[in-house]
Amino acid sequence: METYKSACSLDCWDICSIDVNVRKDGSLVIKGDPKDPITKGFLCQKGYLSASFFKDPERITSPMKNSATGWHPISWEQAFDEISSQLQTIITKNGAHSIIHYKDAGHGGIAKNIDTAFFNALGGVVTSTGNLCWGAGLKAQQLDFGQAYSHHPLDIFNSQCIILWGKNPMNTSPHMIPMLKKASLNNIPIIVIDPTHSSTVSLATHHYPLLPGSDGHLALAMIKILLEKGFLDMDFANNHCLHADRFFSSIQHFETEALISATGLTTDQVTELSMLYGKAKPASIHLGYGSQRNRYGCRNLRLINALGALSGNIGVEGGGVNYANHYINQWIDKEYMLNLSSKNSNSPTFPQPTFADYVLDERPGEIQGIFTTMSNPLVQLPDTQKTIKAFESIPFKVVIDLRMTDTARKADYVLPCTQIMEESDFMMSSMWHNYFTYTEQVLEAHPNVRHEFDIFYALAQSINLNSFTDKYPDIETYIAKSILPLCLKRDCTPKELIGKRHFFPGNEIPWKSRKFETEDQLFHLYVPDTNRYLPTLKESDPLYPLQLISIHAKHSMHSQHFSRKDISEIPTVFTSPDTIRGHAISKGESVRLISSTGELICRLDFDPRLPRNLLVVTQGWWHKNGPVNLLTSQQLSDDGEQATYNDCFCRLEKKTD
Numbered sequence: 001m002e003t004y005k006s007a008c009s010l011d012c013w014d015i016c017s018i019d020v021n022v023r024k025d026g027s028l029v030i031k032g033d034p035k036d037p038i039t040k041g042f043l044c045q046k047g048y049l050s051a052s053f054f055k056d057p058e059r060i061t062s063p064m065k066n067s068a069t070g071w072h073p074i075s076w077e078q079a080f081d082e083i084s085s086q087l088q089t090i091i092t093k094n095g096a097h098s099i100i101h102y103k104d105a106g107h108g109g110i111a112k113n114i115d116t117a118f119f120n121a122l123g124g125v126v127t128s129t130g131n132l133c134w135g136a137g138l139k140a141q142q143l144d145f146g147q148a149y150s151h152h153p154l155d156i157f158n159s160q161c162i163i164l165w166g167k168n169p170m171n172t173s174p175h176m177i178p179m180l181k182k183a184s185l186n187n188i189p190i191i192v193i194d195p196t197h198s199s200t201v202s203l204a205t206h207h208y209p210l211l212p213g214s215d216g217h218l219a220l221a222m223i224k225i226l227l228e229k230g231f232l233d234m235d236f237a238n239n240h241c242l243h244a245d246r247f248f249s250s251i252q253h254f255e256t257e258a259l260i261s262a263t264g265l266t267t268d269q270v271t272e273l274s275m276l277y278g279k280a281k282p283a284s285i286h287l288g289y290g291s292q293r294n295r296y297g298c299r300n301l302r303l304i305n306a307l308g309a310l311s312g313n314i315g316v317e318g319g320g321v322n323y324a325n326h327y328i329n330q331w332i333d334k335e336y337m338l339n340l341s342s343k344n345s346n347s348p349t350f351p352q353p354t355f356a357d358y359v360l361d362e363r364p365g366e367i368q369g370i371f372t373t374m375s376n377p378l379v380q381l382p383d384t385q386k387t388i389k390a391f392e393s394i395p396f397k398v399v400i401d402l403r404m405t406d407t408a409r410k411a412d413y414v415l416p417c418t419q420i421m422e423e424s425d426f427m428m429s430s431m432w433h434n435y436f437t438y439t440e441q442v443l444e445a446h447p448n449v450r451h452e453f454d455i456f457y458a459l460a461q462s463i464n465l466n467s468f469t470d471k472y473p474d475i476e477t478y479i480a481k482s483i484l485p486l487c488l489k490r491d492c493t494p495k496e497l498i499g500k501r502h503f504f505p506g507n508e509i510p511w512k513s514r515k516f517e518t519e520d521q522l523f524h525l526y527v528p529d530t531n532r533y534l535p536t537l538k539e540s541d542p543l544y545p546l547q548l549i550s551i552h553a554k555h556s557m558h559s560q561h562f563s564r565k566d567i568s569e570i571p572t573v574f575t576s577p578d579t580i581r582g583h584a585i586s587k588g589e590s591v592r593l594i595s596s597t598g599e600l601i602c603r604l605d606f607d608p609r610l611p612r613n614l615l616v617v618t619q620g621w622w623h624k625n626g627p628v629n630l631l632t633s634q635q636l637s638d639d640g641e642q643a644t645y646n647d648c649f650c651r652l653e654k655k656t657d
């Protein structure tokens with residue numbers, strides 16, 4: 001059998017290395033790379049399914065056009081003629097600023113970023129800022145450290161205490177699990193801080209189920225306890241932190257007991273947690289993408305950063321506050337990859353979570369076209385009903401995707417793209433580690449689907465966008481020039497990287513020099529405002545007394561793997577029996593969750609370990625089953641322009657019809 005090197009294309013922590021064997025009959029054997037120190041021969045369920053999408057029975061294999069009589073396959077020639085004609089008409093009549101390019105992170109490689117390069121060449125189109133998932137946390141890392149870096153994954157074995165804060169690696173980073181199991185053999189405390197009793201709790205020595213949104217209160221309470229007991233690193237505070245005096249003066253105004261009360265934990269629990277972390281030298285914090293999904297997400301993560309810094313756990317082996325890892329990113333030529341030099345500085349933007357408000361309220365009737373790439377916004381954006389209304393209000397809609405997603409179904413044209421097995425690409429992680437793979441093309445693409453590079457190159461030719469076609473002559477050149485700084489750093493050519501997994505060394509222990517990437521090279525402490533209490537929840541409306549949080553599924557990356565759910569299936573909502581005590585509702589019955597933005601039908605189940613008045617639903621369900629974002633709002637985080645999915649309040653009623 002012939003063997004090819006590939007990688008998982010999901011926007012995931014692990015970016016797994018994949019070995020693909022091609023049998024004589026043309027069938028594939030897809031498995032994890034046994035030589036890779038992260039993957040170690042194991043590929044998770046969603047990674048395996050994603051790698052197999054090339055043979056998905058629901059895959060689109062022809063350009064599709066929506067008309068009054070439904071969807072019809074059309075030729076690529078017709079698709080390019082009609083799309084380019086409408087594109088030019090809109091620009092001539094209304095200007096490029098009446099077109100939105102909406103994209104997200106549905107693919108983890110470089111090559112599909114050609115969409116951004118095209119629209120920057122077009123000039124003036126509307127794009128989004130901020131982020132649905134992790135924007136508040138990234139902003140926190142940039143404000144405090146200057147950049148987001150993480151320790152090498154194997155450095156976890158140097159930790160004497162491991163905190164998984166809002167992180168459930170059983171579902172979202174399975175290759176971390178063997179590391180945690182190995183650490184537990186050495187009697188290392190493994191602590192889970194999470195409102196839910198996640199599957200990872202089974203590996204933990206301690207679990208602290210704080211209330212959603214109170215992460216900053218917990219971090220500040222821990223800092224005050226460690227300060228009182230003499231476990232803070234005052235040398236680091238005085239020599240490597242900005243505003244240390246102001247910080248310590250400010251936190252005197254916050255009562256420790258009041259901070260603890262806001263978390264829903266007991267004083268004994270928070271004291272125990274503080275001592276477990278404070279006495280361990282070194283100790284590491286590994287953040288998931290839950291703690292920042294609320295109104296004060298940036299503030300909360302900045303206080304967790306402060307806890308890591310003031311406890312002396314920054315720049316040391318076995319330490320760190322690990323949220324994301326943008327080390328490799330700095331060796332990518334983003335100016336070339338994204339065509340930033342052609343970007344119109346006056347191009348309109350909107351915060352990504354507020355798409356519906358932008359289209360319907362801020363610019364009613366002005367948006368005439370939208371191109372959607374690498375995303376399924378009608379499932380993932382908050383306030384589903386208003387998002388659908390906004391999308392439908394746009395006269396001209398094009399989606400590029402593998403399958404007929406909920407967003408694609410509402411479009412005018414759907415263009416089918418290639419899949420990771422049918423293309424070569426440069427894959428890297430921006431979350432966990434510094435390994436990358438320049439993948440090999442394993443299969444010939446389906447004869448009637450095209451790579452995004454070819455799609456946008458053909459569109460550019462159709463509208464005589466010569467500045468684009470001259471700068472980006474072919475996909476090989478596009479990838480090679482995008483990774484040129486990395487190749488120069490490694491003293492190699494792009495071709496020498498193809499078909500191999502590589503490690504990019506140099507930052508295994510971030511901030512070892514204690515010089516940060518802030519302007520003054522100091523760690524920037526967040527100083528709480530003493531004129532305000534430290535707020536948590538946005539509101540407590542008696543009409544919507546219950547808080548709903550949406551968690552990541554084990555089998556799916558967001559909505560990508562929910563398409564095969566039977567139409568009869570509905571989401572399950574978990575809550576404590578105490579939440580509905582006095583109501584005539586039983587386990588397994590259908591219930592309505594009702595918020596200020598919509599209604600969702602779910603099946604009720606109980607988890608007595610959940611805090612009272614908390615509801616938990618898995619996110620990612622398609623419209624046929626019931627998307628959780630029917631209930632969420634377009635509210636933004638305090639900084640980073642992130643969606644606040646977990647600040648969702650609703651009521652629960654028995655479904656009677």
